[in-house]
Amino acid sequence: xxxxxxxxxxxxxxxxxxxxxxxxxxxxxxxxxxxxxxxxxxxxxxxxxxxxxxxxxxxxxxxxxxxxxxxxxxxxxxxxxxxxxxxxxxxxxxxxxxxxxxxxxxxxxxxxxxxxxxxxxxxxxxxxxxxxxxxxxxxxxxxxxxxxxxxxxxxxxxxxxxxxxxxxxxxxxxxxxxxxxxxxxxxxxxxxxxxxxxxxxxxxxxxxxxxxxxxxxxxxxxxxxxxxxxxxxxxxxxxxxxxxxxxxxxxxxxxxxxxxxxxxxxxxx
Amino acid sequence: xxxxxxxxxxxxxxxxxxxxxxxxxxxxxxxxxxxxxxxxxxxxxxxxxxxxxxxxxxxxxxxxxxxxxxxxxxxxxxxxxxxxxxxxxxxxxxxxxxxxxxxxxxxxxxxxxxxxxxxxxxxxxxxxxxxxxxxxxxxxxxxxxxxxxxxxxxxxxxxxxxxxxxxxxxxxxxxxxxxxxxxxxxxxxxxxxxxxxxxxxxxxxxxxxxxxxxxxxxxxxxxxxxxxxxxx
Numbered sequence: 001x002x003x004x005x006x007x008x009x010x011x012x013x014x015x016x017x018x019x020x021x022x023x024x025x026x027x028x029x030x031x032x033x034x035x036x037x038x039x040x041x042x043x044x045x046x047x048x049x050x051x052x053x054x055x056x057x058x059x060x061x062x063x064x065x066x067x068x069x070x071x072x073x074x075x076x077x078x079x080x081x082x083x084x085x086x087x088x089x090x091x092x093x094x095x096x097x098x099x100x101x102x103x104x105x106x107x108x109x110x111x112x113x114x115x116x117x118x119x120x121x122x123x124x125x126x127x128x129x130x131x132x133x134x135x136x137x138x139x140x141x142x143x144x145x146x147x148x149x150x151x152x153x154x155x156x157x158x159x160x161x162x163x164x165x166x167x168x169x170x171x172x173x174x175x176x177x178x179x180x181x182x183x184x185x186x187x188x189x190x191x192x193x194x195x196x197x198x199x200x201x202x203x204x205x206x207x208x209x210x211x212x213x214x215x216x217x218x219x220x221x222x223x224x225x226x227x228x229x230x231x232x233x234x235x236x237x238x239x240x241x242x243x244x245x246x247x248x249x250x251x252x253x254x255x256x257x258x259x260x261x262x263x264x265x266x267x268x269x
Numbered sequence: 270x271x272x273x274x275x276x277x278x279x280x281x282x283x284x285x286x287x288x289x290x291x292x293x294x295x296x297x298x299x300x301x302x303x304x305x306x307x308x309x310x311x312x313x314x315x316x317x318x319x320x321x322x323x324x325x326x327x328x329x330x331x332x333x334x335x336x337x338x339x340x341x342x343x344x345x346x347x348x349x350x351x352x353x354x355x356x357x358x359x360x361x362x363x364x365x366x367x368x369x370x371x372x373x374x375x376x377x378x379x380x381x382x383x384x385x386x387x388x389x390x391x392x393x394x395x396x397x398x399x400x401x402x403x404x405x406x407x408x409x410x411x412x413x414x415x416x417x418x419x420x421x422x423x424x425x426x427x428x429x430x431x432x433x434x435x436x437x438x439x440x441x442x443x444x445x446x447x448x449x450x451x452x453x454x455x456x457x458x459x460x461x462x463x464x465x466x467x468x469x470x471x472x473x474x475x476x477x478x479x480x481x482x483x484x485x486x487x488x489x490x491x492x493x494x495x496x497x498x499x500x501x
Binding site (some may be wrong): 049052054074077078080081082083084086088090091100101104105148149152158 | 396398399401402403404405406407408409412416419420
């Protein structure tokens, strides 16, 4: 049986009097891509930050490889990488930004340069290596953000709506590149989004988060074929079954799932 | 009008002649205010970071206190520091009154709130999730603080300029706690005041010119660094 890489047990996160997250149990399995989908204000980012050890839960425990997380957060945090919605690149060159995670971990300069170049090439930004990061476009900055996260070779990658600020063509291109990188590395991934296409394209499993509570959990096909909440049901009924049917196909057919979803979106438009 | 021209002529003569007593005062001014600015930078970054990064009860009060501190009247600061350092005061046993150290303390009390206020404002203007992003990349607390300060270095340079300007141009506190002792605690501002009180305007103008040139040169250096950073 696949081991749980990250788990939550009876986790609650409160801010003031409001409870933002209440998750009795969540296991992120080794090597899977878990998509957390939900509307704005559902608590997705808070849940992700709790999993990333960036926020302490008010109650409950976070487990890393089935061991409770204690005071060694820095060591554990350095086994993960987080990508936020905005790239937040530093006032340095692109190559320095991509190498920043490695630099913080004390990776030697030559190895840093080599890995940074590899991931910049993978995300199509190697020609911008010496450019100031502040002069990059939104799409280029987000590519740098992804390259920076992959370059540290994390055991767990967490992405918090990384494409939501991008235009549709850029988003589609980046989704394709990210999907390929995830397949290649096999890294355990938690992907937060409110976009069904992204969830279908990337997710091995999907968790629907609403009001801080996981309302539904299953494969993408299961969740979108019979969504617990109406807002995750597409406006045309046939699209649900089509997308669901596509998602049930073997992993190698994911590309066709994606094509089908884009096609249905185009039809709807 | 002749008074001004005479004064300017005297200033040029003093500067060209390399009058030791004048240059000694100038060097002491730079030393006292430079030391006070350096200590203020340390304290200001520490306190400014704490206020900017942490949520705690009374945070708004802390901001208000810092902002009030930015406008502290030097005479009031001088009075408080003089009372503390006076022979019979709480810190009298250290015998610091009428020493350059006392002047450094007083100028630090004046400059630290300025640097703190600028630092807190600069750090609050950074992206609110930048710290989370740096932690998410694997930064330790110290690495995070260093990177965040590096990101805010342009406004921090402005903080240094404002702090140094506030320290070197004040007079009330230096006069009170330093005593304007020749060869010991006399700095540019206290020397100018003394010359004017004697009716000796020419040396006062000469010292003023030197003081202005000094402030200009320091600010020119910092502004050049700032502009180069902005361009890069």
